[in-house]
Each structure stands twice: as C-alpha cells, then as structure tokens.
Amino acid sequence: MVIDCHTHLDDDGDADKLLQSMDEAGIDASIVIAETLPGDVSNVVQVLDAVSRSDRLWALVNCVFSKTVELKYVEELTRLLQEERVVGLKFYLGYEEYSANDERLHQLYEYCEQHDVPIMFHTGVLEAGSTGLLEYSHPLQVDRVATCFPNLNIVMAHMGNPWLIDCAAVLAKNQNVFADMSAFFAENMPITAHDVKVFKQRMEQVRVFLYSYQKFLFGTDYPLYSQREYLGAVQALEMEPAERELVMHANAARIFGITTS
Ligand SMILES: [Zn+2]
Numbered sequence: 001m002v003i004d005c006h007t008h009l010d011d012d013g014d015a016d017k018l019l020q021s022m023d024e025a026g027i028d029a030s031i032v033i034a035e036t037l038p039g040d041v042s043n044v045v046q047v048l049d050a051v052s053r054s055d056r057l058w059a060l061v062n063c064v065f066s067k068t069v070e071l072k073y074v075e076e077l078t079r080l081l082q083e084e085r086v087v088g089l090k091f092y093l094g095y096e097e098y099s100a101n102d103e104r105l106h107q108l109y110e111y112c113e114q115h116d117v118p119i120m121f122h123t124g125v126l127e128a129g130s131t132g133l134l135e136y137s138h139p140l141q142v143d144r145v146a147t148c149f150p151n152l153n154i155v156m157a158h159m160g161n162p163w164l165i166d167c168a169a170v171l172a173k174n175q176n177v178f179a180d181m182s183a184f185f186a187e188n189m190p191i192t193a194h195d196v197k198v199f200k201q202r203m204e205q206v207r208v209f210l211y212s213y214q215k216f217l218f219g220t221d222y223p224l225y226s227q228r229e230y231l232g233a234v235q236a237l238e239m240e241p242a243e244r245e246l247v248m249h250a251n252a253a254r255i256f257g258i259t260t261s
Pocket residue numbers: 006007008033221
C-alpha cells in the first residue's frame with residue numbers, strides 16, 4: 001500500500017493523468033492540494049470534482065492568509081472541511097510572508113485541533129526569484145504552533161529542505177509534527193541515479209539523528225516529478241519493515257484519516 005500525501009493537478013486540471021501516473025507507479029491513493037483562489041491551477045472546483053469521481057483521491061485545501069481577515073472566507077474554509085474527502089488545510093507561509101504563529105490564525109488552528117483536522121505547512125526553499133521570505137518557511141516556524149496546539153497534527157511539507165536537521169529537531173521535540181518527503185529534487189527533471197545517491201546520503205544524516213524515518217510521509221509534489229521515479233528514490237532508503245509501512249502509508253492514513261479499500 002502506498003499513499004502519496006502531496007500532489008497537485010496539472011495545468012489542465014486533469015485528474016485522469018494523475019490516476020494514470022498512480023497506476024504506472026503503483027500508488028494506491030493520493031492527496032491533492034486544492035487552491036482556493038479562483039483561476040488558480042489545481043483549484044478547489046477541479047479538485048473536489050476529481051475526488052468525487054475517484055475513491056483513490058483526497059483533497060487538502062489551501063488557506064490563503066491574506067483572505068483570512070474576511071469572515072466569509074474563513075466560513076468557506078470550514079464549510080469545505082466538512083465536505084467528504086477533504087482531509088485538511090495547507091498554508092504557504094514563506095510565499096505569503098506570514099508567521100505560522102500569527103495570532104490571526106489561532107482561531108483556525110483551534111478549529112482544526114478540536115475537529116481533528118491536520119494541517120500542512122510549506123517549509124524549506126522558495127522558488128528562485130520568489131518575492132516571499134525564507135525566514136517564514138524555516139522549520140523552526142512550526143515549533144511554537146506545535147507547542148501551543150499539542151493536539152493539532154502538523155505535517156511539514158518538503159522536510160524543510162535544505163534545513164533537514166532543523167526539521168528533524170522539530171520532529172524529535174513535538175509528538176504532533178510530521179514531515180513529507182516531497183519536492184527534494186530539481187523540478188521537472190528526471191531523477192537520476194546520482195540524485196538518489198545524494199538523497200540517500202542526506203537522509204541518512206536525518207536518520208542518524210532521529211534513529212528512524214517513523215515521522216515521515218511519502219509524498220512527491222506531482223506533477224513536478226514523476227511519481228514512479230520518486231517512489232523509486234524513497235524505496236531506495238534503508239528502512240526497517242515497520243518503519244517503511246509508516247512512511248509509505250500508515251502515517252498518512254492515520255493523520256489524514258484516509259481509508260483505502
Ligand atoms: Zn506542492
């Protein structure tokens with residue numbers, strides 16, 4: 001069983017291509033990130049349509065920070081969270097230049113904590129030329145939220161890469177924080193044998209510190225990567241069988257409440 005906890009629809013919003021990619025890779029279920037601004041690629045209308053047509057797809061809704069001042073927007077988010085197959089919220093932090101601990105978000109965090117809704121933060125690098133700020137996408141951003149909301153499950157997207165060890169420190173300290181392995185490689189490029197070698201070396205340092213990958217989740221960031229190639233890279237990591245189960249599906253199934261037949 002394999003769950004990819006981090007995907008998007010492509011520019012065409014084509015869920016069939018994602019499902020085909022999953023078949024080719026041997027991936028059972030995928031979580032698709034849905035943007036809530038009209039006109040965005042992989043937007044909520046497209047993603048909700050996709051998850052309503054396939055029991056292998058689940059949705060994670062992006063919260064646009066600048067819109068959270070609008071009561072109507074927050075109501076819309078909480079309404080979306082009640083939709084079937086919508087499993088959590090995503091926050092872009094650095095790209096939108098806000099602190100994870102901004103008090104204006106506390107009400108949403110409280111809602112998520114009370115309703116057992118997990119949240120995902122983008123952590124790590126921002127695209128070259130981005131006008132966002134890296135200080136807000138550093139893994140240490142997550143520590144205070146995790147501490148203030150101990151029953152809120154948090155996934156750090158991209159493991160805070162290149163700050164993998166900083167990410168590991170946050171994982172080690174906070175029982176409610178996890179990290180997805182997505183988007184480690186150069187975007188829109190084949191993943192080479194050399195890339196896999198570097199990935200294994202850098203991940204091994206994380207494992208030396210944490211003793212295991214038990215707080216990680218398999219994720220790709222499709223369509224920026226081939227799911228088949230990405231799965232091959234993660235499978236190349238040394239893991240105990242029980243650890244591999246957690247990474248490949250059990251963590252995602254438990255945190256996001258995903259059931260697969
Ligand atoms: Zn992504």
